[in-house]
Amino acid sequence: VLALGHDVVPTCIGCLVWLYKDGECPSRCQQQLSNESTDSYNLSITDPTHLETEAKMAIDATTNTFRIIIVGGGIAGLATAIAMRGPQREIIVLEKSRMNKEVGALLSLQPNAQKIVEQWNLKDILQRAKPTAERQFRILDTSGKIHMNIDMDGEKYGADRMVYHRQDLHSALREAALSTELPGYPASIVTAAKVVSCDCETGTITLEDNTTYQGDLIIGADGIHSMVREAVLKAGNHELVHPAPTGVSAYRLLVETTNLASLDVDKEVFDHTRQATTLIMGHDRRVIMGPARNGDLLGLVGMVPDEHMHESSNPNSWTTPGHLSKLLQTYHDFPQWIRDIFKQAPDIALWQLRDIDALPTWIAGRCIIIGDAAHAMLPTQGQGASQSIEDAEALQAFFADVTAKPDPQQIAQRIRKVFEARYKRASLIQAYSRQQAKPATEKGSVKVTLNPAEFLDYNCKYEGAVKWLEQQDASRRKLMAKRERMNTSSTGCSV
Numbered sequence: 001v002l003a004l005g006h007d008v009v010p011t012c013i014g015c016l017v018w019l020y021k022d023g024e025c026p027s028r029c030q031q032q033l034s035n036e037s038t039d040s041y042n043l044s045i046t047d048p049t050h051l052e053t054e055a056k057m058a059i060d061a062t063t064n065t066f067r068i069i070i071v072g073g074g075i076a077g078l079a080t081a082i083a084m085r086g087p088q089r090e091i092i093v094l095e096k097s098r099m100n101k102e103v104g105a106l107l108s109l110q111p112n113a114q115k116i117v118e119q120w121n122l123k124d125i126l127q128r129a130k131p132t133a134e135r136q137f138r139i140l141d142t143s144g145k146i147h148m149n150i151d152m153d154g155e156k157y158g159a160d161r162m163v164y165h166r167q168d169l170h171s172a173l174r175e176a177a178l179s180t181e182l183p184g185y186p187a188s189i190v191t192a193a194k195v196v197s198c199d200c201e202t203g204t205i206t207l208e209d210n211t212t213y214q215g216d217l218i219i220g221a222d223g224i225h226s227m228v229r230e231a232v233l234k235a236g237n238h239e240l241v242h243p244a245p246t247g248v249s250a251y252r253l254l255v256e257t258t259n260l261a262s263l264d265v266d267k268e269v270f271d272h273t274r275q276a277t278t279l280i281m282g283h284d285r286r287v288i289m290g291p292a293r294n295g296d297l298l299g300l301v302g303m304v305p306d307e308h309m310h311e312s313s314n315p316n317s318w319t320t321p322g323h324l325s326k327l328l329q330t331y332h333d334f335p336q337w338i339r340d341i342f343k344q345a346p347d348i349a350l351w352q353l354r355d356i357d358a359l360p361t362w363i364a365g366r367c368i369i370i371g372d373a374a375h376a377m378l379p380t381q382g383q384g385a386s387q388s389i390e391d392a393e394a395l396q397a398f399f400a401d402v403t404a405k406p407d408p409q410q411i412a413q414r415i416r417k418v419f420e421a422r423y424k425r426a427s428l429i430q431a432y433s434r435q436q437a438k439p440a441t442e443k444g445s446v447k448v449t450l451n452p453a454e455f456l457d458y459n460c461k462y463e464g465a466v467k468w469l470e471q472q473d474a475s476r477r478k479l480m481a482k483r484e485r486m487n488t489s490s491t492g493c494s495v
């Protein structure tokens, strides 16, 4: 029996792997320890690095284990570590940072992603992350008038749109990936592990310090500057694709709502206690804001074309400091009350928004890229992290029946399925996100002409990769039948 902190996890006496909660051995070994904690076997492990080592030792004892290596411990990597948990699986996340500092910003999981994380039984863990359900988009023009309200119908989409503090969501996903309470084995997370090369055919990963890892499946979730993407494209003899500036930079601010009590604005126009995302849309600048952490915080993102910036954003950093005076100058013609909110932010962060073009492929050998590595997009629809969650669900769905070590052909077939299920949709959402960055008004006018709800149904009605493929097949068949009918009737006419 291993005692991990306060959780006592019984292991199988036959093969040493951790037993399921009901006491059954995942490798169906006949000899099992009882679920009772036995003092003489108790080994209290509080240091997470020990936890990782013990988990690894237990799993290494079996030879038929499916070994999954995930490069990158961001939202995409951690979501995949949760989705891929299962019997006879060893999941190792290699993360280059020490994982002790996530970017301070808000992040929304759109209904398409929120309903997936809810299916993963993460309700309690996510609840501790204090999410806020935001049930409306309110579009204002720069004169401060309400242009449009769009209700976000949780019932219509199968889940609410939930806003998290990025750090809280990251910690919650990490907790779930390491949890001994969820089914399957917990993942091992190795920090300060920078991957410098990836052999897609053999599944060999090399770290900066020359340590190597070999996996049956390699998942590159290493973000917009992905090195695994480079390996995948090189393996297929494709040209490399690099992140390109989109011509837009973003200011990011978090304000404590206790500082907004005396804000001089009609509550009908803006009320920070309302569970809504408010967008103030100018011709080429906009502000997007909403509450989080049970209403304690208001998060704001200000998007500005680079040529209208009064300071430089750094393409390589998410945390370049911005300056209040420059921010106020940039938003000089926006309502005074929003400029008053800016003044309450303790820090202002600035970053240059980049995205990538749709790639020729996401797969090579036994390797697949996901998340921003595969489809980094503009944040105009708040779909970046949500698309990563969809990737994780697709991997879960197409590997669901793999309960033991797969051969390279099985891996290749399944990652191809994931690619086929995800590529078209993710690429379209990338393109829609670019469209949503277009000017929101005619030049010189305050009348908002851009419709932020244009792609909402397409984005949010998603119900998982398998269903998506079925729907695609059904509409293809319908289209072919229609074409056939048209051909028959036109042939009939000419005869």
Ligand SMILES: Cc1cc2nc3c(=O)[nH]c(=O)nc-3n(C[C@H](O)[C@H](O)[C@H](O)COP(=O)(O)OP(=O)(O)OC[C@H]3O[C@@H](n4cnc5c(N)ncnc54)[C@H](O)[C@@H]3O)c2cc1C
Binding pocket: 071, 072, 073, 074, 075, 076, 077, 094, 095, 096, 097, 106, 107, 108, 109, 110, 193, 194, 195, 196, 221, 222, 223, 224, 225, 226, 227, 250, 301, 353, 370, 371, 372, 373, 377, 378, 379, 381, 382, 383, 384, 385, 386, 387, 388
């Ligand atoms: C202003 C803004 C607002 C946004 N708002 C939203 C929103 O509301 N909703 C939404 O869904 N999305 C939003 N996004 C997008 C979202 O943040 C990203 O799409 C999402 O975080 C992608 O996650 P990822 O795990 O793929 O990449 P990342 O978060 O970049 O994670 C990659 C990880 O890999 C690690 N790594 C990198 N290289 C290596 C290596 N060589 N070896 C080991 N580890 C490595 C990194 O340290 C990092 O931890 C927003 C983005 C921006 C810019």
